[in-house]
Amino acid sequence: MRLGHVIGRVTLSQQDPAYKGGRFLLVQPFSREQFAGAPLLPLAKGSSLVVYDNLGAGVGHVIAFTEGAEASAPFDQPTPVDAFNAALVDKIFYTPPV
Amino acid sequence: MFLARVDGVVIATVSHPSMAGHRSIICQPIDAEGRDEGPPVLAIDPLGAGQHERVLISTDGSHTRAHVKDPKSPLRNIVMGLVDAKETD
Numbered sequence: 427m428r429l430g431h432v433i434g435r436v437t438l439s440q441q442d443p444a445y446k447g448g449r450f451l452l453v454q455p456f457s458r459e460q461f462a463g464a465p466l467l468p469l470a471k472g473s474s475l476v477v478y479d480n481l482g483a484g485v486g487h488v489i490a491f492t493e494g495a496e497a498s499a500p501f502d503q504p505t506p507v508d509a510f511n512a513a514l515v516d517k518i519f520y521t522p523p524v
Numbered sequence: 525m526f527l528a529r530v531d532g533v534v535i536a537t538v539s540h541p542s543m544a545g546h547r548s549i550i551c552q553p554i555d556a557e558g559r560d561e562g563p564p565v566l567a568i569d570p571l572g573a574g575q576h577e578r579v580l581i582s583t584d585g586s587h588t589r590a591h592v593k594d595p596k597s598p599l600r601n602i603v604m605g606l607v608d609a610k611e612t613d
Contacts, residue, residue: 490566514538
């Protein structure tokens, strides 16, 4: 799992029925600087990705998302999901050694 | 499997049900010399690793799903051991 900052939402007018009950978020994965408290910019440098969400995350939230085969594990049917929002993060305690 | 150093913890109230009751730690992957390798990742920690302790992380999702007793869990990384010592040439 990785941490990411929700920078937007993706709305689909037509979608595969397998995605019913979920939303899609545009997420910026955390860099090491952001773990340490660097500001979360709405449009940061680096690649962003689309994450399936059924917990209700909003823009500005920090989430923990999982990728790969585990991203589609929570679904009953095999579902083409690359990234799945597993948790809404309340608090990060990060102190790397100096 | 890879070696990592524990650099922190994460608190989440709203999460997938399989994460409830499991400690989530921030792991910094390290190379053979102990240098940082890539950005930190999250892992479930059933062993209670301490701050800056070296741990062995498994990325086997099927073991993690068995550990949390939920076949539909999205979790993958889990702490398998606490490292006492390692040798390199």
